[in-house]
Amino acid sequence: SMPETVQQEIVQSDIQSKADKTPVTVADYGSQVLVSLVLNMEVTSGSFSMVAEEDSEDLRKDGAEEILERITDLVNKTLAEDGSYNILLSKEAILSAIDTGKSEGGPSGRHWVLDPIDGTKGFVRGGQYAIALALLDEGRVVLGVLGCPNLPFTSVSNLSGSSSGDQTGALFSAAIGCGAEVQSLDGSPPQKISVCTIDNPANASFFESYEGAHSMRDFTGSVAEKLGVQAPPVRIDSQAKYGALARGDGAIYWRFPHEGYRETIWDHAAGSIVVTEAGGVVKDASGNDLDFSKGRYLDRDTGIIATNKQLMPSVLKSVQEAIKEKKQASSPL
Ligand SMILES: Nc1ncnc2c1ncn2[C@@H]1O[C@H](COP(=O)(O)OS(=O)(=O)O)[C@@H](OP(=O)(O)O)[C@H]1O
Ligand SMILES: [Mg+2]
Ligand SMILES: [Mg+2]
Ligand SMILES: [Mg+2]
The missing domain is CATH 3.30.540.10 (Fructose-1,6-Bisphosphatase, subunit A, domain 1)
Structure with missing residues (x-):
């Protein structure tokens, strides 16, 4: 391409x-x-x-x-x-x-939502990136496509090992109520995908931004510790993280930008429907669904968390505890 x-x-x-x-x-x-x-x-x-x-x-x-x-x-x-x-x-x-x-998008009618290259920094570095397209209908994401030309076709566990012989490139797609699928970029028949079934946080691994400035690593590190996560973070650029999560390559994707950063809808619309249609859940730090109906920006509380249904309650609990501790640490007594 x-x-x-x-x-x-x-x-x-x-x-x-x-x-x-x-x-x-x-x-x-x-x-x-x-x-x-x-x-x-x-x-x-x-x-x-x-x-x-x-x-x-x-x-x-x-x-x-x-x-x-x-x-x-x-x-x-x-x-x-x-x-x-x-x-x-x-x-x-x-x-x-x-x-x-x-x-401007918004709550009524249909709007296509496009990130023509998501993860531009990764793209320039020779790393992961995605072409992300979604369709909003009356404020809801009803369709999503994620093209990830550099993602190993079967699993990101093959990210560094080029000896695996895995094909490169994955196209994820999802339509509301119809599930999520993946196919290779040369047009292999699509196959259904689903998030992993891990329910013990100790066995969970998590994805986060490759760019340290995009998500607070001291914060996510403390959440991981509370949860008892053992595996080191898997750092990937772009919404390829949502795709990898949707097919069960890892158990959690979280993102905690620095205060004042406003997320845009094209950075999450396609990825979030691919995950929810694969049986996962995508929430903000308060446990609310993401609201794509407010225009070009995403209306949400601090942070975005994507994982499976089993793990979400404990992840949210640890996130909320960590937020509380962070506030206590920074407020003058
Ligand atoms: N300061 C800050 N904090 C949080 N997020 C930011 C920030 N600056 C940029 N962006 C947006 O991050 C998008 C890519 O980030 P990802 O997490 O997907 O990938 S990365 O690993 O961090 O590169 C990236 O998307 P693209 O611009 O499409 O590449 C940006 O929209
Ligand atoms: Mg982007
Ligand atoms: Mg972009
Ligand atoms: Mg950009």
């Missing part, structure tokens, strides 16, 4: 820094263009609304001509190679395709 090719050949000029200091690459923009184009052509019923991470503002500035040219070439080359659509896009068409992702 286009992101795989870009990842293999990435050069410094393909990577830009956004206003919030996070990276964005030609593949993030190109992926957003391709997904929005195809959705627009294939989804013909009703009006079209998409909430997506990237916008064209930086690409319209002076000095961005070269990178816009690179994105335009990438997209046109991908479309030509694929051959399904006989179109050639101008730079202006590229910019406007990116901006079809400007919707």
Whole structure:
């Protein structure tokens, strides 16, 4: 796929820094263009609304001509190679395709939710990333697809060992009430997946962000200790964590960003339905469901926890104890 090719050949000029200091690459923009184009052509019923991470503002500035040219070439080359659509896009068409992702989402109607490259830092590093697409209907996630081109097809226990002979690449999908599935990227028949059945926290392993700045490790370390978790954390970039959890590679995924960070819906919509349809649960630190109906940002209390039904009560209990202790430690007596 286009992101795989870009990842293999990435050069410094393909990577830009956004206003919030996070990276964005030609593949993030190109992926957003391709997904929005195809959705627009294939989804013909009703009006079209998409909430997506990237916008064209930086690409319209002076000095961005070269990178816009690179994105335009990438997209046109991908479309030509694929051959399904006989179109050639101008730079202006590229910019406007990116901006079809400007919707605010919300509680009514249908909205596509796209993270064109989730885990951009991992993507740039040569690590894990995901292309994450979901559909919101009346504020609820009803459909989710997670493309993970770098994830071992059978299990992340094969992440470091290249000797395993495992295929690389996994496509997770889920529709509400229909379960979750995985297939290889070359189109093997989909197979049903489900979360693990571990019920003793001592036997549980957990996933967390690869990037230390994205989740407070001192905090999750203390939760792990309370739970009696023995295994070291498995650190993976992107929503590939939700996919790995959904097929039972590990037992828990948690995420505790630093105070003041606001989660966006495209970082969790697809991943959360893949996990819930695989029989798992996804909650905030208070035990509430995630609310995707409030616009581009996720409305939630501190932290996100995904695990199976057996483990969730004890994980929540330990998280809430750790939060209490943290508050006591930081409040002046
Ligand atoms: N400070 C901070 N805290 C928490 N989260 C942040 C922060 N900054 C960025 N982000 C978002 O994290 C997304 C990727 O994080 P992940 O946990 O999925 O992967 S990672 O292992 O941390 O790279 C990443 O998604 P992408 O931008 O799509 O890559 C961001 O939306
Ligand atoms: Mg980003
Ligand atoms: Mg993301
Ligand atoms: Mg992204």
